[in-house]
Amino acid sequence: MKKNFTLLLLFLVIGKGFSQEDAWIYLIDKPNVAASITNPISILSQKAIERKQNHNIAIDERDVPVNETYISDLKLQTGITVMAKSKWFNAIHVRGTEEDINALANLNYVYSIDFANQGLNEASRNASNLNKWEVENETIAFTYGDTQNQVEMINADNLHIADFTGEGITIAVMDAGFPNVNTMSAFQRLRDNSDLLNGYDFVDRTSDVYAFTGNNHGTKVLSTMAAFVQDQYVGTAPDASYYLFRTEDSGSENPVEESYWVEAAERADSLGVDMINTSLGYTDFDNSNYDYTPADMNGQVTYITKGASIAAEKGILVVVSAGNSGGTTWETVGAPADSPNVLSIGAVNADGDYVSFSSRGSAAQIGYQKPDVVARGGQAYVIDEFDSIVQNNGTSFSGPIMCGGIASLWQAIPDALPTEVMDFVRESASQFSTPDDFLGYGIPDLDLARSNALSLDNSQIETFRFYPNPVSTQLNIEMPLIANQLEVSVYNQLGQEVMNQLITEYSSFINVSDLASGIYVIKLSSANNSKAYKFIKSSN
Structure with a gap:
């Protein structure tokens, strides 16, 4: 014992x-x-x-x-x-x-x-x-440091305070080179959150998009949206996800770069990106026989502009820098900023005043305004490939600053269509009622854009619901009692309307059995308002 x-x-x-x-x-x-x-x-x-x-x-x-x-x-x-x-x-x-x-x-x-x-x-x-x-909860109260002015100018800081930082929005960045993005400390937070989605070099046909190719432009562009340095630097969409595509050969200027860009846009579409940002523009080339003229900047001539318009038709919100030709004999925006279907961004300085290099609108853009809006591009703060915070001039930076801000806005109004988001941005701008060829509609207030979008009177359609989703044959729609009828439009991923009909309380369904399998947008419109959602058509 x-x-x-x-x-x-x-x-x-x-x-x-x-x-x-x-x-x-x-x-x-x-x-x-x-x-x-x-x-x-x-x-x-x-x-x-x-x-x-x-x-x-x-x-x-x-x-x-x-x-x-x-x-x-x-x-x-x-x-x-x-x-x-x-x-x-x-x-x-x-x-x-x-x-x-x-x-x-x-x-x-x-x-x-x-x-x-x-x-x-x-x-x-x-x-x-x-x-x-x-991490997301901690970073709502950002200390912006050097980027304070360029973020506050478009009121993206209030979106961040409300926890709209681009989360869930995927952006494809088309540019000249992204050296060291995969190792720089400024993008460590992006990598830790698995928001750096890699990409492709269409010029050298390699998946190594981070190699130094003689140009650091893409790294600087990306920094204005995605970089984060504690208490020193915050991009306008630090929690968005990013694909990086090199389409610009900085060693030469040739129309093949337009083709690279379109290839990249097609790749972006296949990957399901929400936005494209490009700080590239094409006007003349090494071989002068290929040169465009200012009159060609009408949204219909250049290959890249037509490609950008197709990207927009496919439901991608395309944000393009207006160009840096304001102080030259060219003056007007370059391609693809001349497309009426993209959002073209000019530049102002820290005080919100037009800077002379920013490309302007012209008579070539018949029936539409260029640039659309402006953001800070005069002495904007960017981060180079050596992790140094520096200041550079260019609409190359006002464009992505705005693109990131719009990504944060779109997170706040996720049901809005790309064209609706663009309209909200324009309508919130400082000179919306009196646009000009220098500032377009002016400096947007993105938090105001969010408020305007959310305050629309959706009383007639806010209580509807549709089911089942995914659907194979009959999509049922429950209408609010106060609505007598709704117009139903269905769009495919190309942005093409494939169905349109009226529904009433006595016939409140649509037959989708003839649609091919895939993702569609259903838009319900009452007498005064409309609202759009996505649904999935499954096989019969």
């Missing part, structure tokens, strides 16, 4: 060093996020999808399940028991000894470890370890 008691006491003493702890293991990523969000029925019930639609709540990465491969691998780790999982936090609750749990930090898919016993966390995790959602 005495021997047994001694053995039991020894077991308890040894066991004390192997006591079980609980901890949350935060994971670095999720599988097939984009595909899951595009096909929400694969991750959510129909009721959940409808509820989100009814409340204008975006389906996002938090709705995507945790990577089951990671869970299976955690179950195989020494001494670890998987207790629970959370897709909202992208985390796994585990139980094990302190030593065995700390060993999980060596797994390449583990982002951070948070012990339930807070006394263990000082030694076990980096004090700056935060999951993606904590």
Whole structure:
């Protein structure tokens, strides 16, 4: 008996060093996020999808399940028991000894470890370890530093305060080169949040889009939207996602660059991007036989402009720098800024005054205004490939400053069509009622644009809902009692209207069985207002 008691006491003493702890293991990523969000029925019930639609709540990465491969691998780790999982936090609750749990930090898919016993966390995790959602919440109260003026000028800071920072918006940047974006500290936050989506070099036909090709222009352009340096620099859409495409060969000027641009725009469309930003423009070439004339800037002549117009028709919001020819004999905007279907951005200085280099509108643009609006491009703050904050002139920077601001705006009004977003931006601008060829409609107030969009009187259509979604044959539409009829228009991904009919309380459905499988936009219009949503047509 005495021997047994001694053995039991020894077991308890040894066991004390192997006591079980609980901890949350935060994971670095999720599988097939984009595909899951595009096909929400694969991750959510129909009721959940409808509820989100009814409340204008975006389906996002938090709705995507945790990577089951990671869970299976955690179950195989020494001494670890998987207790629970959370897709909202992208985390796994585990139980094990302190030593065995700390060993999980060596797994390449583990982002951070948070012990339930807070006394263990000082030694076990980096004090700056935060999951993606904590980072987003922390960065609402930005200290803008050098970018204060260029962000506040268009009132994008108020969007950021309201937690609209471009999250969920994907932007394709077409430019001349993006050296060091994959290693610079200014883009570390972008990489940590998995918002740098890589890209392609269409000039050299390589996936290495970060190599130095003799030009750092794209890196500077991207910085105005996406860079973040604590207390020193904040871009206008720090939480948007970005594809980078090199289409400009800075060593020469040849129309083939227009073709590269169109190729990249097609790639962007296939990837489902929401916006294209380009700070490129074409007027003349090394071979003068290829030169355009100012009269050609009418939205109908150049290859790149026609390509940009097609991109807009496909539902992409295209933001283009107006050009830097205001002080030359050329004067007017270049291609593709001359397209009536894109948003062309001129430049002002820190005081909001026109700067002489900014390209202007002209008589060539018949029936439409160029530039559309302006932002700071005079001595704008950018970050070069050496992580240095510098000042540069150019509509090359007013364009992306505005593009990022619009991405943050669009996050706030996700149901708006690209053409509607463009209208909201123009209508919020400082000289909307008296546009001119220097500032266009003026300096936008993007927070005012958000307020105007949200304050539209949607009383006749705000309570409708449609189901099922996805749908194979009959899409049912529930109308509010105060509406006698609604006009229903359906558009495909090319922006083409494929259906149009009136519905009433006695016939409140449309037959979509003849539509091909894919994503469509349904637009419901009452006598005074309209609203658009996306739906998925599945196979019959």
